[in-house]
Every structure is written in C-alpha cells, then in structure tokens.
Amino acid sequence: MQPIVEIKGLRKSFGTHEVLKGIDLTVQPGEVVAIIGRSGSGKSTLLRCINGLEAFQEGSLTVDGKPLIHGDPNAMRALRQRVGMIFQSFNLFPHLSAGRNIMLAPGLVKRKVSSEAADQARGLLARVGLTDKFDAMPDRLSGGQQQRVAIARALAMEPAVLLCDEITSALDPELVGEVLRVVESLAEEGMTLLMVTHEMSFARKVSDRLIFMHQGRVHEMGSPDELFAAPKTPELRQFLSSLH
C-alpha cells in the first residue's frame, strides 16, 4: 500500500535554530496518528512542512505519492490539494456565510460549478452536524460551530490527509466535545488523520499510533496504550506526569 505521508530525514531550521532534527514518519491510508509533546518541540512546524507552508533544508516528503518540491509551483499545488489543515484559530472568512466559506476553495481551485459546490457544502455541513447553518455568518456561530465549519471547508477539497493542529485549544471547555466528536466520526469513516492535540484521553481513544515529540525529534512512538501505560523514556514520563 502506498503511504499517504512519507517523511525521511526531515531537517528544518529557522536561522541557526534547528527545530526539526531528522524526522522519519510514515502514515498509512486510514491511519489516525496523534502527536503530543511540550510546547516548542516542533509539532506545528512539522505539520506546516507537510502542507508546504514551511520550507525545510534536508530530507524528503511525499503526500499521496506526490513529492514536495519547493520552488515548483505545480508540485506545490498538487500537494496542497491533497492536504487539508485545520488550525487552533478557525480562520473563517468573516464576510462569507458558512456555506460560502466551504464553497470557496473547491470553487477556486477545482473550478466546480456553483450548484455542485453548494450541494457539496450542504452535505459537508450535515456531516459536521450543522445542517441548518448554510446561510449563517461566522459571527453568529459559536466557536465550536465555527471550527466544525472549518473542518467542513477542509474536507471540501477531498484531501488525502487532514492535519489538525490543536484545533480545540481556543475553545471554551463546553464546546470541545462537539468538535472532537466530529474528528472521531471522520476517523471512523476512514479518514487519514495526523493531529497535534493536548486532549490526552481523546488521543488515547481515537488514535492508532501516538508520537511523542521532544526537542525536534520523534522521541517515542507506539500504540497509545503502550505509551500512556508504559512510557520508555524519562522525558515522556515527565511530560505525562506534568499533565495531571
């Protein structure tokens, strides 16, 4: 089976500060991989490299068989179409309705005809539990609803992999559950997911594989039960105990 994400020897520096020190990571179709680790360990930078937002100095990266080649606009476009990303801040366009936010990307990039895009947007809103919100403006939606629209918008591109970077961190606690339930349903439907999260019980429940990043390296990797129950390194042990 061709991996969805294949990263070999990835190194990334900002100036003289090396923040990713040789990352090897393969994600198979349908796999759900959670990334945990202290702030500053390089989790966001890794996701940003995967969707081409950050250039890196060494190593190789392919998504769905397509290599990332910086400076090659066609390769970058092909890559971005295969990768969906959701951030902590929802970044919806404030002047567009929920439905229009979702329609925008497929309309521009894939040149879908509008009625088809609207049907697709309605379907995606239903999938994230917002059937009646097509015409709602972002400022009329709760943070949890906005984040679910952002998920629907990412899905509209039919990505091969969805990258989630702490997507519940900015939400009021009572709104976290509704967003996690959507992510869980995507996992159950077979979506390939790579997610950075602070929600440890969620990571343990939903992910097939857990990665602990520490100082720019994959420090431990394994099944979530293994890592939570029996961390092998003092760094992971310390990280887990700092959470309680």
Ligand code: ADP
């Ligand atoms: P995490 O998501 O695990 O908290 P990040 O990937 O955001 O970590 O950051 C890893 C390191 O890279 C940190 O030391 C951070 O300060 C640095 N860094 C991140 N983005 C930039 C940037 N655009 N310019 C310079 N340094 C950066």
Ligand code: MG
């Ligand atoms: Mg981060």
